[in-house]
Amino acid sequence: MRFISARFHGFLDYAVALAMIAAPLLLDFAAISVAAAAISVAAGLGLVAYSLVTDYSAGVRDLIPWRVHLALDAVAATALLAAPFALGFSGIARGFFVVVALAVLVVVATTELDTEPERPTTAEPAGA
Numbered sequence: 859m860r861f862i863s864a865r866f867h868g869f870l871d872y873a874v875a876l877a878m879i880a881a882p883l884l885l886d887f888a889a890i891s892v893a894a895a896a897i898s899v900a901a902g903l904g905l906v907a908y909s910l911v912t913d914y915s916a917g918v919r920d921l922i923p924w925r926v927h928l929a930l931d932a933v934a935a936t937a938l939l940a941a942p943f944a945l946g947f948s949g950i951a952r953g954f955f956v957v958v959a960l961a962v963l964v965v966v967a968t969t970e971l972d973t974e975p976e977r978p979t980t981a982e983p984a985g986a
Contacts, residue, residue: 862965864924864973868916870965871909871931874958878902881954891947894955901938914973924973928966935962 862870879902882888882895912927913920922930939959942952 860968860970862969864914864970865916867965867969868909868914871905871916874962875902875905875909878905878958882951885950885954887947887951887954890949890951891945893945894942894947894951897938897941897945898951898955901934905934925971928969928971931962931966935959935966938962 878898882898887895887898908922908927908930910917911919911921912924913922914924914927936959938955942948942955
């Protein structure tokens with residue numbers, strides 16, 4: 859059952875990105891693993907970047923189709939889920955990565971595949 863709108867998904871994208879960027883600083887991931895801190899910040903920045911260029915209400919440019927965005931979310935979540943085990947970090951960093959990855963996979967699975975109606979565009983003046 860898909861019930862999360864593209865509009866709400868966009869809000870979640872930026873909220874998760876902020877959490878991914880802030881968590882390593884607030885929870886001192888570097889004390890556990892510098893890799894955990896770097897991957898979290900990089901993933902957050904990457905999420906902001908591809909969200910900004912996705913064709914949905916939260917994007918500013920329409921370069922990436924909506925379904926490609928959802929696929930990128932799923933791939934990123936899978937990588938985040940594997941990272942703590944593949945790279946050997948534990949504690950709060952591992953827990954954070956697992957929780958975020960599983961949450962993102964649930965959001966992807968429950969997000970509507972079609973975006974909301976087209977964003978209004980400025981009409982060109984007559985005779986242009």
